[in-house]
Amino acid sequence: MPAGVSKQHSLEGKKILVKQDDPEYINRPNIDGAKYMINGEIRKWDGAIQTVYSPIFLEGTEEKVQIGCQARLTPKESLEALDAAVAAWGNGAGEWPQMSLSSRIACMEKFVELLKPQREIIVKVLMWEICKVRPDAEKEFDRTMDYINATIKAAKELHNAENNLTEESGILAMIRRKPIGVMLNLGPFNYPFNETYTTLIPAILMGNTCVMKLPNVGCLAHIPTMEAFAQCFPKGVVNFISGAGRETMPPIMETGKVDIFAFIGGSKAADALIKNVPNPHKLKLCLSLEAKNVAIVMEDADLDNAVSECVLGSLSYNGQRCTALKQLMIHTSVMDKFMEKFVAAVGSLKAGLPWEEGVQITPLPEPSKPEYLAELRADAMEKGANVVSPGAAQGWGHTMVFPSIVYPTNMDMRVMQEEQFGPLVSVGTFSSMEEIADYVKQSKYGQQAAVFTSSDVSNLGPLLDVLVNCVSRVNVNSQCQRSPDSFPFTGRKSSALGTLSVVEALKPMIVESLVATKGEERISLFNKVIDSKRCTFLDLQKI
Numbered sequence: 001m002p003a004g005v006s007k008q009h010s011l012e013g014k015k016i017l018v019k020q021d022d023p024e025y026i027n028r029p030n031i032d033g034a035k036y037m038i039n040g041e042i043r044k045w046d047g048a049i050q051t052v053y054s055p056i057f058l059e060g061t062e063e064k065v066q067i068g069c070q071a072r073l074t075p076k077e078s079l080e081a082l083d084a085a086v087a088a089w090g091n092g093a094g095e096w097p098q099m100s101l102s103s104r105i106a107c108m109e110k111f112v113e114l115l116k117p118q119r120e121i122i123v124k125v126l127m128w129e130i131c132k133v134r135p136d137a138e139k140e141f142d143r144t145m146d147y148i149n150a151t152i153k154a155a156k157e158l159h160n161a162e163n164n165l166t167e168e169s170g171i172l173a174m175i176r177r178k179p180i181g182v183m184l185n186l187g188p189f190n191y192p193f194n195e196t197y198t199t200l201i202p203a204i205l206m207g208n209t210c211v212m213k214l215p216n217v218g219c220l221a222h223i224p225t226m227e228a229f230a231q232c233f234p235k236g237v238v239n240f241i242s243g244a245g246r247e248t249m250p251p252i253m254e255t256g257k258v259d260i261f262a263f264i265g266g267s268k269a270a271d272a273l274i275k276n277v278p279n280p281h282k283l284k285l286c287l288s289l290e291a292k293n294v295a296i297v298m299e300d301a302d303l304d305n306a307v308s309e310c311v312l313g314s315l316s317y318n319g320q321r322c323t324a325l326k327q328l329m330i331h332t333s334v335m336d337k338f339m340e341k342f343v344a345a346v347g348s349l350k351a352g353l354p355w356e357e358g359v360q361i362t363p364l365p366e367p368s369k370p371e372y373l374a375e376l377r378a379d380a381m382e383k384g385a386n387v388v389s390p391g392a393a394q395g396w397g398h399t400m401v402f403p404s405i406v407y408p409t410n411m412d413m414r415v416m417q418e419e420q421f422g423p424l425v426s427v428g429t430f431s432s433m434e435e436i437a438d439y440v441k442q443s444k445y446g447q448q449a450a451v452f453t454s455s456d457v458s459n460l461g462p463l464l465d466v467l468v469n470c471v472s473r474v475n476v477n478s479q480c481q482r483s484p485d486s487f488p489f490t491g492r493k494s495s496a497l498g499t500l501s502v503v504e505a506l507k508p509m510i511v512e513s514l515v516a517t518k519g520e521e522r523i524s525l526f527n528k529v530i531d532s533k534r535c536t537f538l539d540l541q542k543i
Contacts, residue, residue, distance in 0.1 A: 016353060016363050016400045017059040024355050025058070029124045031068030031220040036077065036242060039084035040235030042226050045071035050243075052220055054128045055363035055399035056353065064399075067128045070219045070242045078211075078248035079255070081239040085182045085209040086257050088236025095234045097179045097207040100536050101159050102543050105152050107232050108205055112148055114228035122193060125220045127354040130189060131362035134355050136317060144194045147485055148201050150502045155205055158506060160542045172523050173516035174538055179207030180284060180511055181259030184252055186245070188264045189365060190320045192218030198485075198500050199262035199286055203509040204237060208260060213249060214242040217365050245269075250276045260509060262286040267494045286498040286508040290419040291447035291491060292326045293471075293480045296436055297338060298459065299331040301452035305477060307341045310425075313450065313479025315349065315403050318361060318423045322495075323480045325450060326419055327409075328427045329436060335429050339407065346403050346425070347390030361391075363399035364422060370401050373424045376415040380406045380426075383413050411439075419445070433459055440470040446492030448473040448480040472496070513537075 018025045033052070034045045050072050053064035088094045096104070119141050126137035158177065166173050183203045187196025192215055204210055214222050219242055229238045241248055252258060253276035260283070263270045267289045277283050295313065297306045313325035330338050351361040364370060377387050389404045407427035409416045415426045430436050440449065449471045453460050460476075467474045472490045475481065482489050490499040498508050515537060517526045530538045 015057040015398045017057050018065065018353060019059045025065070028065060029067050029121060029128055029220065031125060031223050033068055033070035033220060033223045033242065035226070036071050036073060037226045037230060037240040038081045039239065040230050042230055045073070047074070048072035052129065055131055055365050056128065068220050070214070073241050073243040073248055075248055075251040078241050078252055081211045081241045082252050082255065082257060084236040084239050085211050088209040088234060089182050096209060096237045098536065099207070100539070101155060104205055104207065105155065108148065108152060111228055111232040112145060114231060115145070115225060118224045121224050122221050126193070129220050130192070130218050130365040131354045132317060133359055133362060140191060140194045144197050147194070147197060147502065150485060151201050151205060154503045154506060156543045163540055163542050171516050171518045172526060173514045175512060175514040176537060177510035178513045180509060181208060182257060183208050183210040183260040183262055184258045185210050185212045185262045186265065187215055189215045189218035190317065193221045195264050198505055202505040203260060203262065204233065206506060206509045208509055209237050211239045211241060211252065213245060214240060249273055253277050256282070258283060260284045260286065264288040266290055284508055288322065288496050288500060289491070289494060290445060291322045291495045292419050292443055292445040293323065293448045294327045294329055294440065295325045295450040296452065297328065297330045297334065298451070298453040298456060299333045300454045300456045301334065302454055303334060303338055303341055306452040307338065307345050309450070309479045310342065311345045314425045315346065315423055318364060320421055323448060323482050325480055326426065327416060328425065329430050329439065330427060332429045332431045339427070343388060343390050343405060346405060349391060349403065351391065351400065351402055361402060361423065364401055369422050370399065373401060373420065373422050376418065376420055376424060377404055377406060380409060380413045380415050385409055385413065433463055436463065437466045440467060444493055445495045446471045447495040448475065450475040450478065450480050452477055
């Protein structure tokens with residue numbers, strides 16, 4: 001055990017408090033979510049309301065800060081939203097799916113312009129509701145705007161690449177990709193704005209209609225966008241519902257009217273909803289699920305770089321990222337040196353309010369997460385692990401959880417098998433490449449891995465060949481990550497179904513369709529239809 005590290009771990013500590021005279025508190029958001037949007041109409045909700053609290057406590061009280069409310073809709077409203085999306089789709093004959101891509105792009109560009117003035121309120125909501133630090137909250141909004149613009153560009157390029165007639169074996173055809181139908185879209189709490197849009201925007205841009213279920217935690221970021229959706233898209237193209245997913249989602253899936261299911265979250269929740277579908281062969285899936293990304297620190301690694309990247313990779317946004325490093329595997333020969341540096345680096349992290357400069361650890365928005373992390377720690381300690389929280393004095397308890405480091409872990413411990421999705425770092429050891437290969441092969445997850453090494457290509461080469469058939473991205477001497485958005489973002493096994501990148505995210509939302517004919521007389525008729533410009537499908541004009 002490195003010097004200065006104790007096995008003792010306290011569960012006591014202090015809340016993260018905001019003062020009443022703090023300008024951020026005075027100007028805190030107050031989002032009225034007692035409304036929903038169906039068929040292009042923003043409706044006031046008079047039923048059950050859920051008050052939304054920040055994980056931040058007000059100084060001098062025992063109360064969390066109230067920042068808004070959300071409507072707790074019932075199955076009746078969820079089915080009404082679905083009916084609106086189905087009507088707007090109109091079996092492919094609705095206004096939106098029949099609209100030209102250039103016209104849909106114009107609607108989307110107008111939407112972007114209307115969203116820009118909402119930047120500051122959305123940033124504030126991300127800071128208060130899910131405690132994302134200001135630079136990351138700003139980045140989430142800005143990256144989303146960039147993603148929309150990149151998706152528009154990719155859609156244009158796809159359209160123009162297909163914008164020609166193909167002739168083979170005497171058959172003349174126009175082949176295009178067309179929308180599929182109605183999407184049910186469920187986004188996550190940790191990137192409620194950005195990750196929701198990575199599936200929503202491609203779907204509606206390509207002509208599909210959508211029912212969007214707002215996450216219970218992270219819902220408020222979407223409320224200020226309702227007016228923009230209502231102004232920019234035809235009725236029924238985008239419909240908002242909120243409330244308990246277990247009540248509102250199964251009735252939608254049971255109808256069999258959903259054509260695309262886009263879900264970002266846990267595999268158990270996804271599986272439970274998919275089981276409700278009466279016609280699963282019809283349903284197209286776009287799933288981004290949990291991961292157990294591993295960092296492998298070889299005996300020749302640059303430890304300063306490995307420590308820096310592992311701290312950032314495992315604890316950025318409190319480890320609440322699917323791309324976070326969830327398991328560190330350190331070669332036994334460098335374990336002590338790595339741990340000494342790693343514990344010190346984690347101990348230097350600053351905990352506090354998300355708008356304070358230099359803060360890296362903030363309160364957790366999921367009410368049950370501190371208890372879950374405590375269960376993982378207790379299980380590991382019972383089975384022989386050391387558990388340290390080098391900065392626990394900065395804040396521990398309630399919603400504030402300073403990172404714990406659990407080591408050495410083994411496969412008998414829950415923390416080495418479950419995705420902790422929080423500020424708990426699991427550290428194990430290895431002495432041979434076979435041990436690493438066995439670990440990644442048996443894992444039920446397969447999103448990414450990170451390898452830290454300097455020069456031992458004799459081990460690195462074969463290891464990379466193993467990893468690329470077990471995970472979908474291998475990062476060498478850097479943390480796991482999603483960017484840039486032009487790169488494919490996917491996973492193997494139970495980590496994903498489908499690929500989310502600017503180009504690839506378009507493909508689950510469309511299907512190839514073609515119009516074909518043969519024979520000179522028929523080809524002549526075909527060309528007359530093209531010349532008439534009365535058929536959008538056969539329009540050869542480039543965008």
